[in-house]
Amino acid sequence: MTRIISDDGRVLPVTVIHVAPNKVTQIKDIATDGYCAVQVACGERRPQRVTSALAGHFRKSGVVPGRLLREFRVEDTGAYSSGSEIGLDVFTAGQKVDVTGTSKGKGFAGAIKRHNFRSNRASHGNSRAHNAPGSIGCRQTPGRVFKGKKMAGHLGDEQVTTLNLELVRIDEARHLLMIKGAVPGARDGDVIVRPAVRG
Incomplete structure (x- = not known):
């Protein structure tokens, strides 16, 4: 990411995307x-x-x-x-776009980090379960853990779409799109930019 100064003097954080x-x-x-x-x-x-x-x-x-x-x-x-x-003529500066990319892979992550759970108490009776997810089900009835339960597992490295980002500037000479804010994925990753569906 970088930042540019708009025509009205505002400093805008932008992601620069090179269009092959x-x-x-x-x-x-x-x-x-x-x-x-x-x-x-x-x-x-x-x-x-x-x-x-x-x-x-x-x-x-x-x-x-x-x-x-x-x-x-x-x-x-x-x-x-x-x-x-x-070419870049399908876009106009100021329009809203949706950006689809592959999010950064974080490997195996616990339930707290993966699902934004709240941590348990740091003290006052809690000795070894500070980052544990807590209860995952009932007892004899139903006697199982429901499918889809939010638990630890692989985090990231999946398709993510960020909606309604503003296309601030287009540099046709260098084939660059400057989009306000962050887009999914790592540096030098492949993304798809399309006109906003809901915008």
């Missing part, structure tokens, strides 16, 4: 696929690292092999053509 070239590799329509969508390849990959099936798919659309393949539902596919590039 996005090429349309396939167009899906209702007649052939039952729904309208656009498949997009992002970035570039060495040809030696591409399977023969994917290499044929990229060759058919006339696009260099991409590092990522993602599909986006659209209402009308008429504005897209196979092999064309989707």
Whole structure:
């Protein structure tokens, strides 16, 4: 993250996202696929690292092999053509966007950290259960722990979407998006930026 100064003099914390070239590799329509969508390849990959099936798919659309393949539902596919590039002109400064990424993996975590439970008492009768989750069920009835009980386990490394973030500035010369606030994931991670659904 960094910070920029807005036109009205406010200091804004922003996350800078570099937008790699996005090429349309396939167009899906209702007649052939039952729904309208656009498949997009992002970035570039060495040809030696591409399977023969994917290499044929990229060759058919006339696009260099991409590092990522993602599909986006659209209402009308008429504005897209196979092999064309989707640039930063689809965004405007000031609009609200949703950002999807993979959150930082924290490994195995206890129930307190994983589910934001409150810790137990530090003293006054508590000797060894300061960070324990507490009771996890009843006694003979029902005689089991219910499925979905919040307990210790793997934390992070899952898909997270942050809604209604403000797109503060667009730098088309350097292919940068500057989004106010934090976005999910680690530094240099892959994210998907799309117009806000609820905004």
